[in-house]
Amino acid sequence: MLEVNNLSAFYGSIEALRAIDLWARAGKITTIIGANGAGKTTLLRAISGLIPTRYGVIRYVGQDITNLEPYKIVKMGISHVPEGRQVFATMSVEENLELGAYLRTSRRRSREIRGDLDFVYDVFPVLGERKTQSAGTLSGGEQQMLAIGRALMSKPRLLLLDEPSMGLAPLVIKGxxxxxxxxxxxxxxxLLVEQDAQIALSVSDYGYVMRAGKVRLEGEARELLQSEEIKRIYLGEEQPPEGGSDGV
Ligand SMILES: Nc1ncnc2c1ncn2[C@@H]1O[C@H](COP(=O)(O)OP(=O)(O)O)[C@@H](O)[C@H]1O
Ligand SMILES: [Mg+2]
Incomplete structure (x- = not known):
């Protein structure tokens, strides 16, 4: 569904992505894991058209989308849940969700959007319970659900997710x-980007490991979970993982 070939992107003279090759197959969960600063967010932003790329090609359902404007990419069916959620704190939950549908202008629009809101509330019941509450009053986990719900409102076929587990307690992450x-x-x-290799690989079909702007390793998620190198470097078996979650 999504194919990235030989992609490079720069911040000034710094090469943040170096000749990335990646494939996200239709109907699958593909994950990109890697430590902080590996280039995961940069890659998702490049796919979404939020930063320019210098070399390489990004194809989505066979069409070249490299450096297209972001709204065109959303219209084609790719939706991006950004790192750090970025919900609009002073707006209500429902207003945040409606913003996610901003590109749809058909005559049946409001009925369609109503149906999509109901779908989001079905997936995340807590958002329905809190639809009139301002987004800033939600917990971190609820804000993550809202960010995902907002992305769903553009009716994507491909969802790009940037570190949904960030800063959340294990039970909330599980939910x-x-x-x-x-x-x-x-x-x-x-297409899921995560620092939490364990949870990401456990839900995914296929995985890529990024380090310093490059793909270092790839394979079936099941196999990566068993790989000695992954265990050593990313699953914290040398040192116990820190209890790094600071609440919900
Ligand atoms: N806006 C920016 N300007 C300059 N350098 C950046 C910018 N954003 C990220 N970088 C650098 O690019 C590299 C990759 O960052 P990023 O994609 O955010 O990594 P990750 O999401 O894997 O933590 C890092 O070295 C980071 O410091
Ligand atoms: Mg990041």
Whole structure:
């Protein structure tokens, strides 16, 4: 569904992505894992057209989308849940969701959007319970659900997710990944970026490991979970992982 070939991107003279090759297959969950600063966010932003790329090609369902304007990429069916959620704190939950549908202008629009809101509330019931509340009053986990819900409102076929687990407690993370699995079962293709290799690989079909702007390793997620190198470097078996979650 999404194919990235030989992609490079720069911040000034710094090469943040170096000749990336990657493939996200239709109907699958593909993950990109790697430490902080590896280039994961940069890659998702390049796919979404949010930063320019210098070399290489990005193809989506056979069409070249390299350096297209972001709204065109959204219209084609790619939706991006950004790192750090970026919900509009002073707006209500429902207003945040409606913003996600801003590109749709058909005459049946409001009925369609109503149906899509109902779908989001079905996947994330807590958002329905809090639809009139301002987004800033939600917990971190609820804000992550809202960010995903907002992305769903553009009716994507491919969802790009940037570190949905960031800063959340293990139980909250589990809840969010359960919802992602449901979306996947309903046919959504997912490209998931994560620092939490364990949880990312455990829900994914295929994985890529990035370091310093390059893909260092790739394979079936099941196999990467068993790989000695991954265990050593990314699953924290040399040192116990830090209890780095600061609440919900
Ligand atoms: N706006 C920016 N300007 C300059 N350098 C940046 C910018 N954003 C990220 N970088 C650098 O690019 C590299 C990759 O960053 P990023 O894609 O955010 O990594 P990750 O998401 O894997 O943590 C890092 O070295 C980071 O410091
Ligand atoms: Mg990042």
């Amino acid at each position: 969010i990944f359960t919802c992602l699995k449901r979306l996947h079962e309903e046919g959504l293709t997912i």
